[in-house]
Amino acid sequence: MFSKAKMGFYSNVLKLDELLEWMNKDLAGG
Structure with missing residues (x-):
C-alpha cells in the first residue's frame, strides 16, 4: 500500500512534470 507521504511525493512529481x-511548450512556441 502507498503511504500518504509517497502519494504526496508522486503527486508533486507529476505536477512538477x-x-x-x-x-518547454511555452519556450518552444514563443
Whole structure:
C-alpha cells in the first residue's frame, strides 16, 4: 500500500512534470 507521504511525493512529481512540460511548450512556441 502507498503511504500518504509517497502519494504526496508522486503527486508533486507529476505536477512538477506537468509544469516542466508546459514551460518547454511555452519556450518552444514563443
